[in-house]
Amino acid sequence: MNRPGVTFNGVWKKFRRGERHDSLRDLIPSAVRALVRGRSDELAAEEFWAVHDVSFDVAPGEALGIIGPNGAGKSTVLKLLTRILKPTRGRCEVRGRVGALIEVAAGFHPDLTGRENVYLQGAIMGMKQAEIARTFEEIVEFAGITEFIDTPVKRYSSGMNARLGFAIAAHLDPDVLLIDEVLSVGDARFQERCVERMHALRASGVLLVFVSHNLTAVLDLCNRAVLIDRGRVRFDGHPAAAIQEYRRVTSNRDAGRPADADIHLAGVEVFDDRGRPVQAIDTGAGLTVRIHYKTSRPVERPHFAVDIHRGDGVYCHGTNTRLARLDLGTIDRDGHIDLVIPHLRLLPGCYSLSVGILDTHAVKPHDVQFHAYPFSVTSTCRDNGLVSLEHTWRVPDAQPARFSPVRTDRTDRKVALR
């Protein structure tokens, strides 16, 4: 076997609306045709392309995020990769040992105990009995259900189920790990451990394909992202850029929505202090958030709001034009407003912007987009916590030479102990 990898080459997959056959009368001719010629790869009536000429390659050590709106074909792509579905046209190939997590507890049987299910699920994922036995303790400990391991799974909470499922997959030791939206289960602490584990797997050279609606997680975990929309690849590249594109695609589509709101958001751009669009910002650097809006009727004294959350949901900062005592008057045409942050004092990590247009009292929203614009903060600063507070260390009666002052890129002076 050659080196692990994923090849998706001009893959098409069709689905049928409604049921397959209505009667035995239809079945027999179509079965005979299928036998003689193989399945037809042309579209028949009631069929549509769920995946439309999709191509990408993933190399070992890469982590590919697949994002896109609901029904775009993301999960179909993943099912094609896991061989659950077979492409109508094209070639899709996964080389190396594959671990797939389409649904964490797919193989669990409610009447079996946790222990029995670990062995069953392990076998489903292609582990040998000896391998499972070797990692058994670790799996149970990772899932945190040591005392319930001999209880039937039907008495588990859904969180325990998901934890056990992920724990097995995480100890699978695969070359290629395919994951479909598993981070939505379990409590915050467990999700954190999942992400940690996936980081570790990736660092050890595992190829990761990750389908998610959690854009912040994609940004955090992946070094590349593919945007799929209506079965086609719309974008393939840096995750942040893919997310930007995703926002653009969906907000364009939203533009066609009924104008029940007099004013609505038409997009958000993020610039650095030189006016270039960015997705990654240095701690302490300047940042401009440009909010575009469209109006269908004059709106009296609206307010604009921006919230920043960290990837794990911590609320970092929120502000709006009302708090700034800004009176925007009556807005009667499309335009934009900028929020300028001269020094972004956030420590490295993944963050997301939520933006909204509120009424005169900044209470009722005209339009809001939550966590719509993820971005990452990078820095050489290794401080802990949420924000980078300006600080210096002062040691009485000592030579300052013992400490080496470190200037972070654009931050004010800081001194770090080494």
Add this chain to the structure above:
Amino acid sequence: MRTVSVLSARLVADVRDMVVEQREYRELLVRITARDLLLRYKQTVMGFGWAIFMPLVNTAVFSVIFTRVAPIETAVPYPLFAYCGLCTWNFFASTQRFAVVSLTSNTSLVTKVYCPREIFPFSAILVSLVDFAVASTVLVGLMAYYRIPVGWPLVFVPVIVAVHVAFTAGVALFLAMANLFYRDIKYLFEIVLAVWMFATSVVYPIERIGGRLGTLLLLNPMTPIIDAYRATLLERQLPAMGPFAAAAAVSVALLAIAWLLFHRAEFQFAENV
């Protein structure tokens, strides 16, 4: 000519696939079988006793019918005749009962995980085979009770079991696949199974039917298989070679065709559950 060579190349590739997959996933087959066995008798008091209980009760009922109500001549004591027929028929019937729903009851696995789908009907066979083994201990007991001597034709039994399993597997693959596309199969096959039992020499020798219907019933491959068990186990004779060879050929051909069809349809399963 080209079509033929393309088709045969595809056939070879498919067969290789089928064998390689089964070897790769043998662990899973064992696990799924263990799961089904465990589930079958979990929370039951009698456990494996159920594998014996059903054919025993049936034997008692048919013994009353065919020794008191409508006595018939059999080469060996009737209860022995009936139990031998019932426990071998039971293996076939209970496999089908499990196999027919094997894909539809494992929906989450069929749609969410990749594995060769043959595993589900195959595990139905293995589970029933374990029951069959348990039930045959009673047959041994009955043979001892009636002081039936055994002879060298006994060496033929593994061949009969192999043919029996092949035929059962062929039908099981067809049923599992068919029920996935048409849920009517589950109901239809219960009726067919009941009729089929009385069209096979399970509780009476099929020759007694005679006439044109009797000739038609000779086409049933289950009869030579069950008759072969009786001949080798109870009568110290070789099976009637003509009918048995025909049944064996049908079984092998059926299994080959069913498996190949199953393998080719496999990729549509996830879309049709």
